[in-house]
Ligand SMILES: [Fe+2]
């Protein structure tokens with residue numbers, strides 16, 4: 001195995017960054033560690049801390065075969081500091097420093113900007129764990145319970161990843177930020193998490209699957225943009241995080257797909273041909289497709305807000321400074337400086353949605369969001385394949401990007417899912433058709449009963465086609481009562 005790929009498990013903190021020879025940073029992390037464990041016990045999964053969970057742990061950063069699976073109690077999970085291997089002779093790929101050697105340390109003038117980028121990324125990681133902390137109590141199967149916990153421990157590790165960078169490269173400022181990351185709380189009135197969608201509730205498993213599909217995918221886009229960074233340790237960190245993020249989105253995509261499969265099966269078994277025959281579909285404990293569409297509308301629109309204002313000088317500065325690139329910058333064929341180019345930004349004007357050309361540098365959030373929408377649409381297409389195969393006359397769609405927005409150009413407009421600007425009265429009358437209604441919430445909540453028998457699944461979701469780590473259908477993914 002090449003150097004830097006193997007993980008050192010000897011100390012308290014598994015790592016491939018030579019912590020054993022870096023006394024200052026090792027001490028900072030070891031000082032931070034007890035607070036992290038306290039946070040995990042307070043705000044991580046409620047219950048289950050003694051359960052044995054079949055989890056994967058990184059033992060290498062080699063994309064092939066980096067993980068090993070075993071039963072682990074979550075508080076004993078090996079949270080570690082793992083960076084993708086250094087690329088020899090890597091150059092900065094964009095912005096004013098394009099072509100210069102990538103930085104191994106933070107240039108003095110960029111400390112503030114980088115600190116902010118790392119803190120915002122870091123803040124989302126524990127936030128999602130907090131949002132999901134009660135879901136274990138209503139898991140539809142042991143398989144799903146295990147997947148939830150896998151996502152949770154890896155979001156915990158992502159926090160470690162950002163904390164390492166803060167402590168190693170920003171000294172005292174970084175240590176202070178690392179402490180703050182353990183103090184904010186999702187949804188807290190006085191000290192909320194930094195971004196809106198990470199203060200929303202994840203009240204049920206349908207939301208969990210939509211969140212991991214849509215919101216973890218925002219995480220993917222941000223990590224892809226940061227993986228392009230001229231600050232090499234950040235790039236390497238994000239590259240390894242992306243390998244874990246893929247599983248989170250897999251959990252979301254297959255979770256929604258299994259809900260659809262189950263609904264299709266119930267409709268077929270009971271000769272229900274109208275997808276809007278909600279009462280009959282619900283009578284069999286399945287989730288009707290219109291309700292699923294409303295959940296999709298909610299989580300998609302909340303996630304779009306995470307991209308920030310479409311036109312942003314912060315984004316322009318981060319790009320120009322070589323700190324945050326575009327999605328797959330290294331695969332794009334242009335000058336990678338963007339000083340003379342423009343990009344189209346959607347805006348409401350006189351009751352219409354128009355596309356304005358703006359300087360490309362200031363429209364980078366819009367561009368990343370556009371790339372996100374394309375990426376998010378691919379899985380929706382796969383969900384619709386299931387409906388098509390089942391002969392069901394219903395298709396899930398992404399709502400228009402202007403629908404239900406709280407941030408950016410459309411935050412003051414009402415726009416329907418088809419992209420028509422409407423007035424407040426029309427919005428109010430239709431809101432229950434477009435976003436989860438109180439009736440949906442009551443019904444979905446009523447389905448949230450734990451299923452903990454080995455190999456069994458709740459009424460509203462189909463079993464997976466393949467087990468985790470290729471385990472068979474009767475595998476005990478979580479040993480609940482071990483102590
Ligand atoms: Fe993450």
Ligand SMILES: [Fe+2]
Nearest residue numbers: 216219245248
């Ligand atoms: Fe994630």
